[in-house]
Amino acid sequence: xxxxxxxxxxxxxxxxxxxxxxxxxxxxxxxxxxxxxxxxxxxxxxxxxxxxxxxxxxxxxxxxxxxxxxxxxxxxxxxxxxxxxxxxxxxxxxxxxxxxxxxxxxxxxx
Amino acid sequence: xxxxxxxxxxxxxxxxxxxxxxxxxxxxxxxxxxxxxxxxxxxxxxxxxxxxxxxxxxxxxxxxxxxxxxxxxxxxxxxxxxxxxxxxxxxxxxxxxxxxxxxxxxxxxxxxxxxxxxx
Numbered sequence: 523x524x525x526x527x528x529x530x531x532x533x534x535x536x537x538x539x540x541x542x543x544x545x546x547x548x549x550x551x552x553x554x555x556x557x558x559x560x561x562x563x564x565x566x567x568x569x570x571x572x573x574x575x576x577x578x579x580x581x582x583x584x585x586x587x588x589x590x591x592x593x594x595x596x597x598x599x600x601x602x603x604x605x606x607x608x609x610x611x612x613x614x615x616x617x618x619x620x621x622x623x624x625x626x627x628x629x630x631x632x
Numbered sequence: 633x634x635x636x637x638x639x640x641x642x643x644x645x646x647x648x649x650x651x652x653x654x655x656x657x658x659x660x661x662x663x664x665x666x667x668x669x670x671x672x673x674x675x676x677x678x679x680x681x682x683x684x685x686x687x688x689x690x691x692x693x694x695x696x697x698x699x700x701x702x703x704x705x706x707x708x709x710x711x712x713x714x715x716x717x718x719x720x721x722x723x724x725x726x727x728x729x730x731x732x733x734x735x736x737x738x739x740x741x742x743x744x745x746x747x748x749x750x751x
Contacts, residue, residue: 567725613737618693621667623679626675626677
């Protein structure tokens, strides 16, 4: 199962909005509504930010939102803050019953 | 508090065996899937596989089938290698599913165990 495709990096200024894309196939993103997004700060474990495409776990800011169209999922962060600077990974359940992750996107807040 | 606490970092030689652990607390351990995720230095995340605690049924990634063994005993999950390779050097995270379905996302992550394999 190949990794999902994410841009290596994105950047934005405080207060702006950014969107990170995650492209897969009909065997993963396109076939299921089981896309998640994780945030990882340096030296820390990943943290769940979005699950089942659009849902936020308790305690996650509503500045984070998810969507999906066809084989591509997206994470949008609005009102960028310095603390949002981190690596972001998408994941999807797949037809092989295993979760596959994206390669990760480094978000820089300018 | 729901948490997963992993065993300490390990340094091993190629060919040696290793078993790392993940202790769950603050939740009904048997009602969830526990998975293992690898992160090689500066790289992305890869799911090795997962186990449904109540009946020990396992699902392995084709890339890791036969290379590692996932098991569970009471409130502790394990990831085991019989013969380590240098390419196994990575941080390994255990993860707890959000619900009891295999499609449920990884909600809680352990702190990670660094495994270094070097001669």
